[in-house]
Amino acid sequence: MGTEILSIKDKSLFLWNDSLKINDYIIANYYVETSLDPEFTAIAIAMEQSATTTLLKGFKKFNLSDSTARVISVEVMGESEEIILPQYRLKTAVYTGNYKDKGFYNCLIKIAFPIANFERSLTNLWNAVGGEITRMGFINTTRIIDIDFPENYLENFKGPLYGIKGIRDRFKIEKRPIFVRSTRPAVGLKTKEMVEIARRVLRGGFDGVKDDELTVDNSISSFKERVKKMVDMIKRVEDDTGEKKFYIANIIDDPIKTLKLAEIAVKAGVDGLLIAPAIQGLGMVREISKLTGLPVLSHNSWVEFLTRHPKFGVKENVWLKIQRISGADMIMLPGNFATEFIDRELEIECLSACFSKLGKIFPSFPVLAGGKTPEGLRDYLKRIGSGDFILIAATAVDSHPDGIEEGARRFREAWKEMEKGK
């Protein structure tokens, strides 16, 4: 087929114009490397991620103007030669633009997506902004670096049921960071062992315990028995210590099973639930939060496959923002957060995704994990700007020479010492 037939018609349908209402759209910001003309690439993305086709012979003109994604801006930042994704060409309209002789244009592209195309569905929103972009053979890489939502759209989302203030009220912890340990060993423990390990850590002064994301419902430790015994233990430790304690249960599983586990967990009286949206679907946190009324922790399983490549996938703050909108009261931060290896700018963007004003949606608790120590508390506090974070610690607790109860106590003491030393 000739280029004429294949070329993009009705380009104006895919370009922003000022007669459109900005509140009817969300705006996705992409970093894109492309071997095609940058403006053509942007239109191709808008087209493939909305109408795809606009005209059909033998049909009256369709009324698509409220449904097409629209390019707002294209900024060429530079050029590059390194191939990141294997290139290919297909015989469709979007491949008919002018190709660069060699290498790629590096661009920032802003595209507006009509809310009508996904309405209140986060799954469909995610499909609209990303679904098949990396299936376009001329794209060398793309990274979603931000998504802007109009306030009226955010009103469709309850967001975190509790947020930072609500979690603090519920868990009765003022100002300071919240200390949590994940079940370790994460697999193979009998329920009795898990309960005893958790009990000691809580007695030492930790506020909560959570199932590891790999601690499943299996024949070694059935979920039903586990949640019951953990909740019983929590009550006993609360009586012993006079402090509120909490337990977050892992309900990561196939969808119907997750709904069943959630029901069991609610009946048992757990304090929160663990979900892994990157493998359970973008909509799961919201559904579970709505169904159970419990705080939800959004775990990072498979998330770094999307976020860790600096030019590919989804920028960390975008993932965090989507988690917050979906209703995660607590969200795992990137693995390099609060280390010397992360750019301060990215740390700030991550915190902003959790804390900044986002319609009426509550802020989410950022969750720090991975080799965190009592000695590091001053640094974490400085980076985060307040005690509004959850710290999941295992290594430093578990390796304390006097045992895990002392290991846990050391975190609380270190915090007190730091406060006094201020």
Place this chain on the structure above:
Amino acid sequence: MGTEILSIKDKSLFLWNDSLKINDYIIANYYVETSLDPEFTAIAIAMEQSATTTLLKGFKKFNLSDSTARVISVEVMGESEEIILPQYRLKTAVYTGNYKDKGFYNCLIKIAFPIANFERSLTNLWNAVGGEITRMGFINTTRIIDIDFPENYLENFKGPLYGIKGIRDRFKIEKRPIFVRSTRPAVGLKTKEMVEIARRVLRGGFDGVKDDELTVDNSISSFKERVKKMVDMIKRVEDDTGEKKFYIANIIDDPIKTLKLAEIAVKAGVDGLLIAPAIQGLGMVREISKLTGLPVLSHNSWVEFLTRHPKFGVKENVWLKIQRISGADMIMLPGNFATEFIDRELEIECLSACFSKLGKIFPSFPVLAGGKTPEGLRDYLKRIGSGDFILIAATAVDSHPDGIEEGARRFREAWKEMEKGK
């Protein structure tokens, strides 16, 4: 803390030995680039993706030997210097090995994961083999290049309800490829327009139509009305043409909504359902297939973010195999399949994932899409080795100078001409 405390203890728990039963494990094969000693890296992966910790002071030795992931082999293929993922180091045991002075070891690593850690849950299986591997700061990149399942484990999975033979019986199509068009324009159409477009394409000789993955349940076209009218139209065209026709409805949405849409679709009498597992969760195809008894098409939304980078993520055939096990009767092939830009070896691996013996699990129909033409049929046939494929075509249908009915007819004619010309 000193290295002694942090270093990996009980290494033997994370190494394969011949007293273990191979049928109690699945085996994941990784390509890994790492700045740490290769064997140490492999043990670190096995450890982080199973027990994490093995010993706790003040506790008797835990019985973890049936629950730990086990390194089967580590093969160093070479070295590289290019940084793919930003590196970082944390203060946990897995970071305590010997680092390479500069650059990375490129390795093939085989790890056995105990079935006990996820049992029949595909979501938890996926979490076990991939969950936090890219959260390890010394890993420069990793790609899951294969997963082997013992036959006894596969018996937990029904797989595709119909498979190739079942789909052919159901859709009454012998031997030849199955021709399908997706709704285009994909957004903004009224139901009436969709129905009329689909009707013409089916009259032209296409076997089926499907909703586009972006065609949602919204105020422009409600799902309930759409599926009813599409099914009515299918019946009329069947009466007119004397050929069986089919309609696949898009139920991609947030989880509870997807279950509701599935119910509506079943009641309306649709012929199949469209699911996007990469954004809806790995378990969704299986649940929907079980709940509805309908054929399921596994769509590629967001899949290329996982599969297209040649050294990062998940190899295409692994994704296809997981889809087949999860019950997808039809699975989208990679975007560069059947082009001059794909390695033949990868094509064969993709086909093998769909067709090869896999316990008692039926083969899945591979789905070719993206700029496919009538003229290309001979090439597709040659590459796939038989007519056992579904071809989704839009551009070549839509751009036919005599309209879409003729555009569709051209595919059937081209197939007949090709058969005669054999």
